[in-house]
Amino acid sequence: MAVTLAIDCMGGDHGPTVTVPAAFDFLDHDPDCAVILVGRQEVLQPLLGNAAARFGARLRVHHASETVAMDEPLATALRVKKDSSMRVAANLVKSGEAEAAISSGNTAALMAISRFVLKTLPGIDRPAIASTLPTIKGHTYVLDLGANVDCQPEHLLQFAIMGAMLFTALEHKERPSIGLLNIGEEAIKGNEVVKQASELLKNSGLNFYGNVEGDDIYKGTTDVVVCDGFVGNVALKTSEGLAQMISTFLHEEFGRNLWTKLAAVAALPVLNAFKARVDHRRYNGASLLVLTGIVVKSHGSADVLAFFCALERAAEAARNKLPSRIAAGMAQASAAL
């Protein structure tokens, strides 16, 4: 299916130097798709080169005069900067000119603007941030990753329903298994909110596996792991830190002296294959759930490959008509809410 993406080209640590080349890669890779580059015309136009000729009508620039800074207060981002590239991208989804918006900008601002422009689906109090993480078996969807820091049991149930719908829409598997992130497998363990959420999930009609622990995320014990945004964000950031440390140690050990450097040359193809498997860039692009349109948040420090992966993720969600599928799923599950 032909999909048009509205790309906030100004967000993230690197802005257009990353977002524009990633958009070109995406157009090369998905010949039936189109992109709208959103941002300051005078900045974007000089970066296009011969792209206008190469991609024709599949590429256009949509001017937005303002940019939300990474440390912008929420009130300014939402109420003052009405012509920000982030907001204009969301507007393009609302108006139907694009199927999905993608941004590497300030997460809180993106969440607030998306929620204001696109609204949430009925039955959902709060949007959530969902992403995939690699596992020994494949990958797991985890939510919430930081949109909601003080959750009630009902919110965890809503995340579970959203996560299940997301998994079904993108992985084409009915009744995915849902794990509730806890600190012990026994039902008596956990804090009060999690204990109550466990009871709600048992009676939800979802394929509830039960409690899972932190290590189950990477074991791939369940298709979906549900947690509050504080816990999910800590788990994600801790993982990033550990992976970075392990990578640093590997580099240090292989760089120690001439012999270890020779060993590194011998092991290079293996190390490259290994790196490709754990490359966090391939997992870039978190979905903001549940809005009436698709918004994908890229990591702020994303490079061209990582931002390209986020664009791919957005296109896939659009091809699978994620919002309408989730809306249908929510309606079905509304008895449990």
Next chain:
Amino acid sequence: MAVTLAIDCMGGDHGPTVTVPAAFDFLDHDPDCAVILVGRQEVLQPLLGNAAARFGARLRVHHASETVAMDEPLATALRVKKDSSMRVAANLVKSGEAEAAISSGNTAALMAISRFVLKTLPGIDRPAIASTLPTIKGHTYVLDLGANVDCQPEHLLQFAIMGAMLFTALEHKERPSIGLLNIGEEAIKGNEVVKQASELLKNSGLNFYGNVEGDDIYKGTTDVVVCDGFVGNVALKTSEGLAQMISTFLHEEFGRNLWTKLAAVAALPVLNAFKARVDHRRYNGASLLVLTGIVVKSHGSADVLAFFCALERAAEAARNKLPSRIAAGMAQASAAL
């Protein structure tokens, strides 16, 4: 300083087949120390071999007729099994026959029994579980790792004080830096409990660095990281799962075919050096804080090396007179509580 350890030999996944050889290794390694092996005499005695002759008065067996099972309900462990190896080990610390107790048994039972037998220090509502994690720079102390799942801001402040005292006692550094685990560095982020804890920490007189994120644990941004037990346990277990997945992937890639296996041989010394640096067994042994005596919790699945490391940790805490140093620190800090 001569230290005597009371070892619960029956706990953990492997029981005496791990704990007894680890005790012998410890006696070999620390010639001024002694151990009391606690457990069923008829099980332990046959495992001693010539150890009685080798270690003389430095080794003795103390009979305990019962064992707390890994899935034992807390009430049974605490109220029914009064002659459990776990409880007898704690009693030996209380009576002064040993300076520290070590167990790989059920965490909740160990916490409850230790608290009942040894009591907490004045000013502390709840004991916490503290452990060290490796970082790019060295290591960081993290607490709480699972003793307290529903924390108030005051508890996080107490953990910070305990963590600072622990760090000073074991690392001999005054005024260690304290980080509060949060989901963003900005003070406005975080859940309600963490926001209020941040205010308490600012006025505590501690060397409060401010908020840290999950990746800061492994970056070694601060000496101590404070969080509630739910979040800490998820961070720890998630790390274990990720490290296991990375290790599996490395094995798979190096085992793929003849060429990759040859590369593995070439890289073996480097891979071994790398493995030693991230070996989680070296970090085994969590301190139960703050009791009037030392209790160290080993991972249930610990092997001989891991359990040996937990014994070393307990001996080090005893040599540094951890409980009295923490008590003195708490008295000093009591104005902040």
